[in-house]
Amino acid sequence: MFIQWTLVIFSVTLISAGSIPERIVGGKPAEITQFPWQVSLYKLGNHCCGGSIYSNEIVITAAHCIETPEFPKIYSVRVGSLTNNTGGQLVEVVEIIRHENYVPKRRHTYNDVAVLRLQSKLILSDNVSPIPLADKAPSAGSPAWVSGFGNIRTNTPGTGNLLYTSLKISDFDQCQNSYKYLTKVQICADAPGKDSCQGDSGGPLVSDGKLVGIVSFGILCARPDYPGVYANVAELKPWILNAIAKLLGTHIADQK
Secondary structure (H helix, E strand, O other): OOOEOEOOOOOOEOOOOOOOOOOOEOOEEOOOOOOOOEEEEEEOOEEEEEEEEEEOOEEEEOHHHOOOOOOHHHEEEEEOOOEOOOOOEEEEEEEEEEOOOOEOOOOOOEOOOEEEEEOOOOOOOOOOOOOOEOOOOOOOOOEEEEEEOOOOEOOEOOOOEOEEEEEEEOOHHHHHHHOOOOOOOEEEEEEOOEEOOOOOOOOEEEEOOEEEEEEEEOEOOOOOOOOEEEEEHHHHHHHHHHHHHHHHHHHHHHHO
């Protein structure tokens, strides 16, 4: 899970969940109707990452949040709640496909995406709703929002309440100056004093009402000249849709 945002050592636990639960930096309290697609991903009953609702039985998260895809039942999701430990709907995960070419490396994690099938269908409402996938990455400077239950700053846990913050999509070439091995399967976003952080991994980066990124990694949190790095949903969309088709196809076969 969250390849811990590295200090200059190997602590890059990606903007996410891993061993240190953390929250949005420079964020504001959210209303669940603003982010009804937000997921809190649990491992063994504890919040570890974020995620996004794709449909009433499919959730999308980061590959690094799923250390053991072969044991899906140790994972569950909470949706429709402003806190990551109570309220909303809590549903177990029954099947996981993690990107087969996921590469967890310091400063260049690739294909950081996984798709989860839930044991029972979510009850959709104003508080629990899917988000569409982007067809193309937004241009540099486009407004975006990230939400999650992660740290409020590096190594400073939050309260477990959902926060969000506004960002702008970073210029790819400039972001590549900070992260040498950046590729088209990644997208960056930043703003002064704002960022996703540990515990937010796998969560949604949203622009123009669509999921454009999946919280992946960075150097510390809200550090100048080091934008947050996200899996680029538009580039990964064919893989995501194929994985979903496999999960739902398996589900249909299981019912016959």
